[in-house]
Amino acid sequence: MENPVDVKELIPEFFYFTDFLENQNGFDLGSVTWPESEHVSAHLHEWIDLIFGYKQRGPAAVEALNVFYYCTYEGAVDLDAIADETQRKALEGIISNFGQTPCQLLKEPHPVRLSAENATRRLARLDTYSPNVFENLNQLKSFFVEGISDGVPLVQAVVPENQAHSFITQGSPDVLVTVSANGLLGTHSWLPYDKNISNYFSFTKDPTISNAKAQRFLSGPFAPGVEVSSKTLTISPDGKLLFSGGHWDNSLRVTSLSKGKVIGHITRHIDVVTCLALDLCGIYLISGSRDTTCMVWQVLQQGGFSSGLAPKPVQVLYGHDAEVTCVAISTELDMAVSGSKDGTIIVHTIRRGQFMKSIKPPCESSLPATVSNLAVGLEGQIIVQTTVAGRSSLKDKFALHLYSVNGKHLSSVPLEEQVTVLCVTEEFVVLGTMQCSLQILDLQSLQAAVLPMPMKVPVHSVSVTKEKSHILVGLEDGKLIVVGAGQPSEVRTGQFHRRLWRSTRRISQVSSGETEYNPPESK
Template sequence: MESPADVKELIPEFFYFPEFLQNINGFDLGSLQMTHNDVTDVLLPQWALSREDFIRKHRKALECEHVSSHLHEWIDLIFGCKQRGEEAVEALNVFYYCTYEGAVDLDAIANETERKALEGIISNFGQTPCQLLKEPHPPRMSSENASRRQARMDTLPPNLFEQLDKLRPFKEVVYDGRPLVQAVVPRNQNRSFIIQGSDVLVTVSSNGLIGTHSWLPYDKNIANYFTFTKDPTVANPKTQRFLSGLFAPGVDLSTQVLVVSNDGRLLFSGGHWDCSLRVTQLGKGKLVGRICRHIDVVTCLALDLCGIYLISGSRDTSCIVWQVLQQGEFSSGLSPRPVQVLCGHDQEVTCVAISTELDMAVSGSKDGTLIIHSVRRGQFLRTLRPPGESCLPTRVTELQVGMEGHIVAQTALEGRTAGKEKYSLHVYSVNGCLLSSVSLEEQVTALYLVPEYIILGTQQGNLHIRHLHSLALAVSPLPLKVAVRSVSVTRESSHILVGLQDGKLIVVGAGKPEEVRSGQFSRRLWGSTRRISQVSSGETEYNPTETSGK
């Protein structure tokens, strides 16, 4: 490893594929000469807890600040000014002459034996890439300098997950006394139809009342970097918008059966008495689509990250993948023809998740299993059964898939006595390897994934943030004292939006921005400065002690 003549390169598998370190197929790889022990799995260094931990730390090292600060030096050696000439000699970056581009013209060699010999040498030593740069490549800006520059530009809110020790909850009363079961800021909005330059924050209450509020995540003069303007139609009985149709007995309106399109224009809903999947236009609250393909009630829905495919699960034990139709740049409905119909469960499907990028659709069921299918072909990939006491029935109650394919699921184990259920949280790799499991003292009622963390809301009124890979707590639970019904994260990762049983929206931010005492502030809209009233600027900090005492 220390010899300058021994050039080693790490293949891409070292940074994403832990299974290549394991002899899964049990091939006979021979034995060691000294000890005569069989050669099987790759032995890991002491600093790696597992194969997955080894790969994760490799990738983290590749993406660390040290590598970034020296990246230009590698470019100079491989593609730049130190590839050839005197600078290459000084950098000990000289290889056999046949490996360089243009060093040998094989077509000009008449002697076939000599030509084959040179071809063998080139094949053995490899080929040096084309030289692209003659001047030294500039160094990459450090993360510290980039942060300072971004702060000076003052355009983006701070990332909440970089300041977990500074969490601050603020409250907004959206539905007074009526549970807030959905609160989300859609990812790919073109523009707000409420306030130009702001986004739409969609809320749904337990009785189907829809709200499309104005949300602005950043303003340096506003406390906690957000502005919330409540939708006036929510409080006016004449303009209120509701989900149409009755819901089936035993179905609670929740995030499991409600999904908002990525552009914030459509609301997909399940749980209806007629086993339908419905599409509602959020702007007018108008029903624009109704599809009946399941033969029993739709129990769960999920949308992929790109907003292209929607997956539905049902009491009929099947799942269906649907394509979201686009008209221009906007979502217009669902294609009536299913993309895939997925089967395999023995009991009701309780939760689903989908990742088009990774070509995987995951479903959880009351039968205690997780089943993974491919999206494009509908092919069965594998069944996962989370660990638990085999003598007692277990069901999967919550499910999410991360950007790198991590599968996070909550299971509920029926107790030996009524009302004594035991809850556990499990995380699997993209290839179905169990990475970690932990028993929970609280029931998770809302689950959300970001690249490195899991956000959990519980029935007991706490907000947990755990590390994705180890499931260890990243910070002490945030007590909200009221049962959590929904959890989501804004697209800038600047805030966590939490819907509570009492109808309040809790906005969790981080940092110490400038405080604004007044409930009114000046803001530039449509090219002119105007005064806005009845707009929350985040100055009402949430005090759960006062709430619980009322």
């Protein structure tokens, strides 16, 4: 550590996996004071200057005592030009011993990173996108957009994250996909931002929804006791395909959203498929079944778009003793996670199907607990919601648990309401409940980040748009609610129409004055 010609670089875990810094075995390692994050941010440019910038070479490097053996620098030695094999091997050994200096990327000083306060202030001045809802939790408002299917629960409402737009169609609407409990499919137009209206967004309802002859439905019938829900449905990131389970023949089906027709039909489970999940990139899909198994499937690609599923699963995962109730998957972290009626969560690897860990959430009751919902965070956090069977009251019936990527239990909190749907962002957990509320919790503490937002009826679906600009909420009465942040006082309200750039289609804008959703407080 004291060798002046040796350099110690940070291992990758420093940047994404803080668990390794925790002294879980309780060894006496003394104490050390780590610099505060704001201090690190304020001096980060100095490190960049040394490693990648103008202080890497030349007089500035000499002045900064940042000079290394000449063989370590890019382009200093052309090994291919050395004919003498002995000399070349000697130089290769020297380079291997001293390491290699990174490429010099900058010839001028790197600017100082903005503080969190200044960055927030600058973002607030920009008008190219809607405010991030999670950075403006004290300004949240609910807007009623449309009744998608009156009286029929809206079980899925999502804006797929990787929709393709060519240069010509930049600025055109994204597709917002909805699925109702009766299988009615909708592909609506969605623009997350328009500074001319107080909602910050515009939405155009799919005209086929209201046309009996043009309506598209998810093909059935469905197995007895299975309801079409957000657990049995998942949509490809490019917005082209809908994957569905719950069918009477135990099949996993692939439906084209544009045509409303089944283009894939695979039966590998020996009982009904109860839950599905896709990874963020749309590479792998995981299915869980009443047969107690999970299967990992590869999503096929054609022309840059999802085209279906491989006919055979990549992995068949075992370990549960009862029906699998919920699944989650992260290709980046090689994690396939499943929860079951037997009260366990099991973690497997995707690529090898290797069993990694079984987790049993804590429960004070002697009654069995079911894993009702789960999700995996971007850093591998496992968020689990459990339900204790047989309790007539809500007290201590529901709980939420947080585990690290390694399965270490971090925290648990009781819930006063029954969770119907759950999703996770970088720092928050968003819950929809049977008791008609939308809740946003801090991911680390599982405590409420803001007061629950009342909804008039139970919540059946929750999703966060890709810009983190809105939360889409599907209700039991078929309404779509959009939760956004802020309402600038300088914009005018009312009904607006504008022509999209390079588009002949007109989008009907809705105003906050006419659409703000203010149900009475739940009792």
